[in-house]
Amino acid sequence: MEDIPVQFAEVHYVSIQKVGNVPVTKGDFQSVPPKVQAWLAQMIQLCTPRAVYICDGSEEEAEMVTNKLVERGTLTQLTKYENCYICWTDPRDVARVESKTFIVTDEKYASVPHSREGVKCVLGQWMSPDDMKKELDDRLPGCMGGRMLYVIPFSMGPIGSPLSKIGVQITDSNYVLLSMRVMTRVSSEIWKHLRHDEEFVKCLHSVGLPRPHVQKVVNNWPCNPEKTLIVHFPDIRKVISFGSGYGGNSLLGKKCFALRIAGRIAKDEGCAYELIRRDIYNSSFFYYY
Numbered sequence: 273m274e275d276i277p278v279q280f281a282e283v284h285y286v287s288i289q290k291v292g293n294v295p296v297t298k299g300d301f302q303s304v305p306p307k308v309q310a311w312l313a314q315m316i317q318l319c320t321p322r323a324v325y326i327c328d329g330s331e332e333e334a335e336m337v338t339n340k341l342v343e344r345g346t347l348t349q350l351t352k353y354e355n356c357y358i359c360w361t362d363p364r365d366v367a368r369v370e371s372k373t374f375i376v377t378d379e380k381y382a383s384v385p386h387s388r389e390g391v392k393c394v395l396g397q398w399m400s401p402d403d404m405k406k407e408l409d410d411r412l413p414g415c416m417g418g419r420m421l422y423v424i425p426f427s428m429g430p431i432g433s434p435l436s437k438i439g440v441q442i443t444d445s446n447y448v449l450l451s452m453r454v455m456t457r458v459s460s461e462i463w464k465h466l467r468h469d470e471e472f473v474k475c476l477h478s479v480g481l482p483r484p485h486v487q488k489v490v491n492n493w494p495c496n497p498e499k500t501l502i503v504h505f506p507d508i509r510k511v512i513s514f515g516s517g518y519g520g521n522s523l524l525g526k527k528c529f530a531l532r533i534a535g536r537i538a539k540d541e542g543c544a545y546e547l548i549r550r551d552i553y554n555s556s557f558f559y560y561y
Contacts, residue, residue, distance in 0.1 A: 286324065288316050299326025299423070305466040308440055311474055312423060315442050319478065320414045321421035327449055329425075329458030337446045345492040346447060359447070362490040364497040365518045373502040374399045375532065383506070404503060411480065411499055411514045418483025419444040424452050425462035426525055428534075437534065438462055441475035441524050445494075448477060448522050456525045473509045473533055475524035480515035493517060504528060506536035 285293040286301045294316055301309065304326065316324065327333060338357070341347040347357040374397045375383040384396040399407075422443050429436030441452060452458055466472055480496030481487065487496075500515035511528040513521055520527040 283323075286313075286316070288313055291317050291320060294321070295323040297323050297325050297420070299324075299328065299460075301326070303460075303463060304423070305463055307469055308463075308466060308472070311440075312442070315476060316421060318412055319416035319421065319442075319444070321416040321444060322418055324421045324423065326423045326460075327425070327458060328460040329453060334450060334453055337450045341447060341450065360491040360493070361518060362493040362495050362497070364490075365493065365495040365500075365516050365521075366497075367518050367520055369500055369502065369516070369521065370397070372500045373397060373504075374404065375504045375506065376401055376404045377505075377507055399503075407501060408503070408512065408514075411501065412476075412478070412512075414482055415478040415480055415514065416444040416482060419479075420446070422446060422449045424449055424458055425460065426452055426456035426458045427462055427465075428456060428525055428530060431457055431459060431461050432465060437473065437529075437537065438465060438470070439473040439475050439525055439529055441477060443477040443522070445477070445479050445517050445522060447517060451519075451523050452525065455523050471509065473511065473529050475511045475513075475529065477513040477522050477524055478515075479517050479522075502528065504532045506533055509533060509537070 281297055284296045284301070286296055287293050301312075301324070304312065312324075338347065341359075342349060342357070347359050350356040350358055376399055377383045378401065380398045380400075383398045384393045387393045422445070424441040424443065426439050426441060427436050428439065439456075441448070443449065479494045480499055481489070481494040485494075495517050496515035498515075500521070501513070502516070502521055503512045505511070511524045511533065513524060513528070516522055
């Protein structure tokens with residue numbers, strides 16, 4: 273009998289109140305800093321995924337995810353260039369959904385400028401915490417049912433630099449996992465820099481289509497454009513995105529963190545702030561001065 277290599281993984285479990293045992297298919301939940309653990313446990317209880325995958329940012333991980341996306345039909349390899357793929361999304365899932373993007377603060381004018389009575393502000397949309405809670409309560413419970421919950425530790429800037437900022441993104445999209453490796457520095461080394469209660473930005477993303485679903489999935493691109501919502505909580509350093517897998521709506525280190533949240537961080541630290549995007553690398557960088 274011919275020897276054939278077979279992929280395998282050792283699975284552990286994390287026990288979550290009201291949910292039970294949830295498989296951890298990769299990574300060690302105990303290796304995650306306590307402050308992150310507490311938040312992850314809350315999100316697992318809320319979103320009820322089928323399993324948890326803790327990312328390490330390795331090339332092996334990227335290759336595995338890429339192969340899965342090709343098998344599923346989400347990505348198609350192009351032969352003209354090396355390591356080049358095309359992805360067709362659902363045409364309804366689009367960028368620049370300003371009408372569905374909100375900033376939530378206790379005081380309205382901490383988020384948006386004053387405008388004349390009867391004139392709609394075009395520089396941002398504000399919603400009160402109570403009103404936004406109702407919107408999220410209508411979307412988030414059970415939103416990852418039947419899907420994998422990916423935990424992505426990422427750094428905006430060199431890992432360990434005093435000028436870099438750290439985030440942890442939770443998502444049910446492995447396309448987002450693959451793309452965050454391009455946009456940011458994803459590595460398990462980041463956990464070492466959160467051991468002493470250091471601040472990190474909490475980023476929660478879901479395509480908003482738990483399994484089993486009755487909606488038709490177009491181009492193997494799950495989304496829920498009718499209920500898309502992108503929310504920023506600058507006071508508590510948190511971003512929540514629901515219903516979209518498209519670029520800046522789902523890669524929360526991009527516009528959400530590097531622009532809106534980072535602007536508030538700079539203000540709180542007494543710094544001027546500038547965002548420079550180098551589109552040739554599709555990356556974002558902080559500059560404080």
